[in-house]
Amino acid sequence: MTYPEPIVLAETTSTNTYLAALCQKEACAELTTVYSSFQSAGRGQRGNSWESEAGKNLLFSFVVYPEFLEAHRQFYLSQVTALALHDVLSSYTEGISIKWPNDIYWKDKKICGTLIENDLTGIHISRSISGTGVNLNQERFLSDAPNPVSLCQITGNQYNPREILEQIMEKVTEYYQLLKENRTEVQETRYKEALYRKEGLHLFRDKDGDFRARIADIEPNGRLILEDEDGQTRGYLFKEVEYIL
Ligand SMILES: Nc1ncnc2c1ncn2[C@@H]1O[C@H](COP(=O)(O)OP(=O)(O)OP(=O)(O)O)[C@@H](O)[C@H]1O
Numbered sequence: 001m002t003y004p005e006p007i008v009l010a011e012t013t014s015t016n017t018y019l020a021a022l023c024q025k026e027a028c029a030e031l032t033t034v035y036s037s038f039q040s041a042g043r044g045q046r047g048n049s050w051e052s053e054a055g056k057n058l059l060f061s062f063v064v065y066p067e068f069l070e071a072h073r074q075f076y077l078s079q080v081t082a083l084a085l086h087d088v089l090s091s092y093t094e095g096i097s098i099k100w101p102n103d104i105y106w107k108d109k110k111i112c113g114t115l116i117e118n119d120l121t122g123i124h125i126s127r128s129i130s131g132t133g134v135n136l137n138q139e140r141f142l143s144d145a146p147n148p149v150s151l152c153q154i155t156g157n158q159y160n161p162r163e164i165l166e167q168i169m170e171k172v173t174e175y176y177q178l179l180k181e182n183r184t185e186v187q188e189t190r191y192k193e194a195l196y197r198k199e200g201l202h203l204f205r206d207k208d209g210d211f212r213a214r215i216a217d218i219e220p221n222g223r224l225i226l227e228d229e230d231g232q233t234r235g236y237l238f239k240e241v242e243y244i245l
């Protein structure tokens, strides 16, 4: 399985938005990828914006049509992107981990964010657009992003976004092929190994307040299972709990 040559843009509002519009207009092959040097309206999760200085970072989105995947298994798509990013960035520096569900961290700082937008047909996912920003060469962050970091701030080196994109898409293609073949054990195991704060007690916050807990498991549907100091188990879907850094 291969992926098409990326569509390269100098500027767009958001690579996710651009790719969704393109897919509406014409048939886009699976793993069609859009890369842009600048976004005028980069979108993050929860309606946040994504900061990226022009020409400095990697901003890209790709599309897949995972009709074989029921909506309650959509977490597998998050794993595909997160593991690809994790594997590639880990070849440049130590300290890379996946913060549940799909942020990529270096130590306690955020180096990548991913926004996945799925379309459903009945109970199945007919189209999934996965868009990621990787902080590569940006030296200063000016927004109120709480904890951004770039690869250049970590290593002192400069990176070619197109080369890094190629490496990431090769990994995405490999992990997505395994998912298509329903061989999800490899990615489930690797995801758990790569988890941020996978060991020890840490501070979390849910709707009832702050508590200390350790990560006990991640269920196949993506539910985070925490065990608190009293040995009680609590399960959380996305957005129901946050890490206190
Ligand atoms: N280039 C960037 N690098 C890192 N963080 C950024 C960047 N651009 C924006 N951000 C900030 O990241 C924040 C979202 O990430 P963060 O992980 O802190 O959010 P969260 O609200 O805890 O949600 P989640 O953990 O589910 O992503 C937003 O507040 C956004 O401003």
Ligand SMILES: O=C(O)CCCC[C@@H]1SC[C@@H]2NC(=O)N[C@@H]21
Pocket (backbone or CB within 6 Å): 013, 014, 015, 016, 017, 039, 041, 042, 043, 044, 045, 046, 048, 050, 059, 060, 061, 103, 112, 113, 114, 115, 131, 132, 133
């Ligand atoms: O909040 C997050 O952590 C998700 C950030 C996702 C940003 C990327 S940059 C490329 C793609 N286009 C967008 O508008 N958003 C994603």
